[in-house]
Amino acid sequence: MTPDFNPATYFSAQPDASGRYAQYGGMYLPPDLEKIMLEIRDAYYTIARSARFIAELRDIRRHFQGRPTPVYYAERLSRKLGGQSHIYLKREDLNHTGAHKLNHCMGEGLLAKYMGKKKLIAETGAGQHGVALATAAAYFGLECDIHMGEVDIAKQAPNVARMKLLGARVIPVTFGLRTLKEAVDSCFQAYLQDPVNQLYCIGSVVGPHPFPMLVRDFQRVVGIEAREQFIEMTGELPDVVTACVGGGSNAMGIFSGFLGDPCELHGVEPLGRGPKTGDHAASMTYGHEGVLHGFNSYLLQDDKGEPSPVYSIASGLDYPSVGPEHAYLHDTGRVQYTTADDREALEAFYALSRVEGIIPALESSHALAHAMKLCREEPNRARSILVNLSGRGDKDMDYVIEKYGYGDDYLPAELR
Numbered sequence: 001m002t003p004d005f006n007p008a009t010y011f012s013a014q015p016d017a018s019g020r021y022a023q024y025g026g027m028y029l030p031p032d033l034e035k036i037m038l039e040i041r042d043a044y045y046t047i048a049r050s051a052r053f054i055a056e057l058r059d060i061r062r063h064f065q066g067r068p069t070p071v072y073y074a075e076r077l078s079r080k081l082g083g084q085s086h087i088y089l090k091r092e093d094l095n096h097t098g099a100h101k102l103n104h105c106m107g108e109g110l111l112a113k114y115m116g117k118k119k120l121i122a123e124t125g126a127g128q129h130g131v132a133l134a135t136a137a138a139y140f141g142l143e144c145d146i147h148m149g150e151v152d153i154a155k156q157a158p159n160v161a162r163m164k165l166l167g168a169r170v171i172p173v174t175f176g177l178r179t180l181k182e183a184v185d186s187c188f189q190a191y192l193q194d195p196v197n198q199l200y201c202i203g204s205v206v207g208p209h210p211f212p213m214l215v216r217d218f219q220r221v222v223g224i225e226a227r228e229q230f231i232e233m234t235g236e237l238p239d240v241v242t243a244c245v246g247g248g249s250n251a252m253g254i255f256s257g258f259l260g261d262p263c264e265l266h267g268v269e270p271l272g273r274g275p276k277t278g279d280h281a282a283s284m285t286y287g288h289e290g291v292l293h294g295f296n297s298y299l300l301q302d303d304k305g306e307p308s309p310v311y312s313i314a315s316g317l318d319y320p321s322v323g324p325e326h327a328y329l330h331d332t333g334r335v336q337y338t339t340a341d342d343r344e345a346l347e348a349f350y351a352l353s354r355v356e357g358i359i360p361a362l363e364s365s366h367a368l369a370h371a372m373k374l375c376r377e378e379p380n381r382a383r384s385i386l387v388n389l390s391g392r393g394d395k396d397m398d399y400v401i402e403k404y405g406y407g408d409d410y411l412p413a414e415l416r
């Protein structure tokens with residue numbers, strides 16, 4: 001059955017009262033955790049409508065984060081691609097800390113403050129969510145515990161150092177494979193021990209209700225700003241809006257500004273080294289319905305329903321599931337989901353650096369790669385394509401240069 005898409009009632013109807021987007025989302029939790037999530041939901045509903053909370057969040061966005069971030073017309077890149085289409089970038093790389101993640105971390109931190117919590121906790125894989133949350137904790141004067149697998153701690157030294165500098169405690173997770181999944185388990189355990197003083201801050205539009213909704217709501221600012229800015233700049237709406245999809249928070253942020261408009265929305269999943277199991281993280285393209293981390297969505301899984309191993313050159317995209325609202329938007333047909341592989345992302349990474357002077361995050365490079373593909377595939381079609389540039393690539397630079405050099409093997413003549 002195809003669920004409906006109704007733009008007029010979208011944000012009041014999605015999710016429904018039980019935290020579902022059609023059959024996706026929900027709360028698949030032990031009873032004690034479900035009780036805690038319901039408390040957070042109720043607090044969020046009350047606090048998010050308070051004028052004081054809204055005013056404080058606006059002030060933070062403006063004076064601490066540096067919002068609004070600009071929309072930028074990538075004129076040289078558009079021209080060099082040769083067709084009639086034009087690429088625009090929503091510059092979340094210019095948001096404080098260099099990515100969109102701070103948008104929801106500041107919201108979660110403010111919610112924690114209003115709820116009287118003393119500590120923010122979360123897991124982190126590559127460390128990006130940990131750094132954003134540690135930043136929020138420092139701002140609000142809250143304690144912060146970040147659970148991180150020992151293997152990831154060894155790989156991500158600069159982010160571990162950043163979190164510590166910001167005053168967070170990095171808690172090494174020493175069991176199992178010692179990576180992201182165990183860090184989630186460890187954080188849930190710590191949360192159950194003291195839900196009164198702590199708030200578990202989920203890092204994307206995933207996890208049990210109310211987190212997919214709450215993180216989306218905090219990211220909506222990206223889409224609301226981008227729509228206004230784009231119209232002011234060009235007098236029109238973009239024809240296509242595109243974003244990369246890991247858990248799906250930056251994509252939900254920008255898409256939510258345009259859901260009611262006649263714009264095509266394209267989500268881009270990481271195809272890694274190709275469609276073989278274990279070599280990508282394209283959850284909607286190759287997965288099917290299943291429950292992970294307390295919610296129902298598309299899931300890359302084996303015959304027994306165990307989550308499959310996943311991979312992407314962009315560590316922020318390698319998650320075997322995806323936010324339930326994306327699953328819903330996929331099934332309704334309102335958003336189209338496609339893929340970009342490592343090589344295409346690398347080409348976009350090098351091209352934007354060299355042609356526009358902007359080094360993008362490898363995650364964001366997937367969305368840009370898709371926009372570049374649209375320009376090249378239909379050179380006679382004049383479309384405006386708005387890319388959510390979710391973050392900057394400083395974090396990826398050392399790795400990319402060591403492994404792939406400065407781009408000479410990746411850039412065709414027209415993009416040098």
Ligand SMILES: *Cc1c(COP(=O)(O)O)cnc(C)c1O
Nearest residue numbers: 204246247248249250316363391
């Ligand atoms: C974490 C991250 C992503 C992926 O997360 P979403 O929730 O899918 O947005 C994308 N871009 C950057 C720069 C990130 O740090």
